[in-house]
Amino acid sequence: MARQLVKFRSSKHNMDYILLTVVLFLVGFGLLMIYSASSYEAGIDYNDSGYYLKKQAQSTIIGFAGLFVMIKFPYKALQRFDVIAIVVSAVLIMLVKTPIGITRNGASRWINVGFTTFQPAEVAKIGVIVYLASIIQRLESLGKNVVRTPKGLAIILVPPTIIAGMIYVLTKNLSSAAIIMGIAVAMLFVAVPDYKWFVGVGISGIAAVAALVMYVSNTDMSGSSFRLERVKAWLDPESFSTDKAFQTLQALYAIGSGGIWGKGLGQSMQKRNFLPEAQNDMIFSILCEELGLFGAMTIILLFIVLIWSCMVIANKTMDRFGSLLVVGVMAHYAIQVILNIAVVTNTIPNTGITLPFISYGGTSSLFLLMEIGIVLNVSKHCR
């Protein structure tokens, strides 16, 4: 595939048009799905079936502006902002607890900047990517193994951990915190030659999760926390079908009833009052219901193409900073898509993760497109 891409590109600028095409398709398809999934409820709640579509279209336009800015903006200049990025992210996250913070559904995840609202967690993701790419490059330029020293590791991992911790503590957004940690680990993984540490951490992580699951499934539910209940609901959705597992179960019904070819675009029944947040976290299940396994696999394939393109760009870019930026973006996309589909299929407990480009969400859409802009920018400088 990489070879074909090379042929396709002109010598003048090597920008990855396949990636851009895939993104454009996903964004367009995302708008279609948002309309399909939300029109029924929007019509009832706002008397305007296109309510969510319009709002998402606005964010998408802004997102594309951001994308083109990032294509033109010399990405190397970003390296200057590495520490600033992490500080700004931290400050923005803290702002949710100030009066300009907005609380919805019991979680303060948004801040109001007058003309619009956005989620600082989304800014933090891109901030962490920039910070890590920059700091790893800087450390490596000091010496071959500086990154692997405890001090180096601390410099690399402590700030993202602090940010992730803040996101979890202040905004109660476990999924964003997990994504940030995932991005950090993935970038570090690519940067260092070691495997055993990662395998070790991976195995112990899995063991810890397994232990927790065992513990939860064998404990009495009374007085347990919100997270534990979610885990319990994940293990046995049928017995929480009216409460905690309602959304998960309805999503499963949607996926199951879609079959191979689906019910047809716009024909979902689950979006009609049954599946909460149908245009949001759970949009993938509506996609499955309407377009079936075929549609779902197509979208998954498109995301694989996207991630693959990122990998190719990262691989070919000799510039360490640019390459690591692309790795970060790639990790971000991969983690978010995988986690979202895993939630929808009840493979992991329910936690609010959106599907890039397809789910409704203005901030997410803007920063994801900016990240794509950075990747495309880097791709221009490939050899």
Place this chain on the structure above:
Amino acid sequence: MADRYKSSNRNKNGSKRASRKKRRRENININKIKSMKLAVMMIIILLAFTGLGGRLYCIARDNRNDYQKRILSQQRYDSKTLPFKRGSILDANGTILAASEKVYNVVLDCKVMLDKEINEEPTLTALAECFDLNLSDLKKYVKDNPNSQYYVLKKRITYEEMSPFLDRKNEHNKEASKKGNEKMGIINGVWFEEEYIRRYPNNTLACDVIGFTGTDNNGTYGLEEYYNDVLNGTNGREYGYLNDDATLERNTVAAVDGNTLVSTIDANIQAICEKYLKQFNDEHADEAREGLGAFNSAVIIQNCNNGEIMSMASYPNFDLNNPRDISAYYTEEEIAQMETDETYYDTLNNLWRNFCISDTYEPGSTAKALTLAAGLETGRVVGNEIYECSGALDVADHRIRCNVRTGHNTLDVSGALEQSCNVAFMKMGEALGVKNTIKFEQIFNIGLKTNIDLAGEARTASVVFNEKSMGSSELATASFGQGYNVTMIEMVTAFSSIINGGYYYEPHMVSKITNANGDTVKNIEPRVLKQTISSTTSEQMRQYLYAAVAEGTGKSARPAGYAIGGKTGTAEMVPRDHKNYVVSFIGYAPADNPQIVIYCVVDRPNVADQPHASYATGIVKNILTEVLPYLHIGRTEEMTIAEQEEVDRVLGNIVQANNPEGAGDSGEPVEGDNGQGGGAASGEAGNGDGNTDTQDSGKPAYIVDPDTGELIDAVTGEKAVMDYSMEGDDTAPVGENGADGSETDKKGNT
């Protein structure tokens, strides 16, 4: 890019060459590691996607049918009923007598509202302010029942009451959807359940005729019951079904609204009738006994030329919008008492039933018109007969008295009707014979339902004579309207045929049925059922009846300026103890060209001395004074100044507390009566038979079950046999011994 970097470095001094080389090597090394790591990462990602893809496939493969069923089962494709609108009832002029109105129940869905907690405050505040509810109560309810989905806050509010909330909701939610107002919350979780309720804009007007309907669309009494099926439409349905592809289709079948009735009732005439009935009742309330001015009082006005009922009023009445409210007639203690001894519903049913068609009574002298018509028609009475009245007649060992004890001396046929002489009519009855009497009873439809289009018409077959039950004394009493029972509608219809040339029209209340759009579905034309008497006889009867008002007992019924015909009636009730009477007047107007027949019955007027038809004629006179000009019937007679003043007063519509019969028609006769009624009073005293107690309890001694036509004892509810006997000296004087006699006096004076 790395190459460029490398070449630029080449020109720099050699001391750094080693480190450059080293860096380059490191770069290559790093890039190798990177490629390797990226490949590993990609493999992990692909594995994850493969795993998820496999899981998707498994979910779809293993659970497809199960999940499809679950989805379908949780869809609300059960049908929803769309209520139809019951048709209206209009009067002859299009005035709405009854109409269904769409109303709304306010329902709060706490679960939906609490979907977002910030919605609670604006929603509850809006509810409290728009529907005048207590905010803290609402909050408490929501706090206690956060999962309640159906909490009716307010029932049956009109659209006007509901719309402020809708406006507010739209405004608020529009405002809240603007940027930066997210904290406001939206008004959510309130919905309105549609329902129709029946409204009667005129409240008590024509209550017995219209009947009433609850929310179940099931009419009770009157037109509402009789035309229940016509008025009701078909409910629509909104339903879902699964089509061939097992996808849900939704379908709506609109409701078909019910048909509208255009009644022959004229609300204005009806109101006039009810006004004077009420006036009478108010005047005589609590006069001789506690209670209304009469147990029942009723008026029917019929168009005698086509059988249409223009007015059918009775008192006591009730509010159709609130039919169970009897507080106007009973105190709270009495109602509580009724509820304990389970007579509450009997009382209600008595109030609701239409006296004009459901209650029977002995017609009294008004039936003399029928007797005379039968006599003339059969030729047994030719009109030149002369009757000698000595005050009583011996019939089959009974001595039956005339209304005037001293007798009427010599009377011709016209005079017999004018003076309402029982003896003359007994002789006519004798001439007619049992066979002809029974025959004409049937010809005039007495004892048969008139089939008027109202629910609850009584069957009277068992309370009239047949050839077996009629002996010579029964024949004698039947000739002046005692001994058998009729309903008002039977009398009116029969009388109309006597007036209009002998055409017996089926009485009816509805002239047209239209659909909800106002298109005519059915026109109900007048139906002539039979010819009762010849037009010549009818012509003769009109003259006699005209004379009966102009010269005779019915004088006090004549409205100033008009010539009318008619006959009074004063019937003594069973038991014959000279206590309880049904007084009545039946007449037609105008005399030369009959348009309407009016019949007024006052059942046991609340006066010390009941047997005076003037209680009925007074009502008739007042009604006609207003109704005839309203019908554009011109005055034909000259009016005296006193009459003119009276007419002005009545038509000026000033209902005064003083006696409307102030012209002296009734006051004087009552005076004269007391002397004359002395015999009756003493007779009563002498009678003292002790079986009057049922009368005193305020109930008729008997009633007729409208379903079976059987007589039942009003007190015990058991089947009863009525004692119509006129035996004994003291039971003799029946008929008009009061007002009629006084009319004689007056006539003598003038």
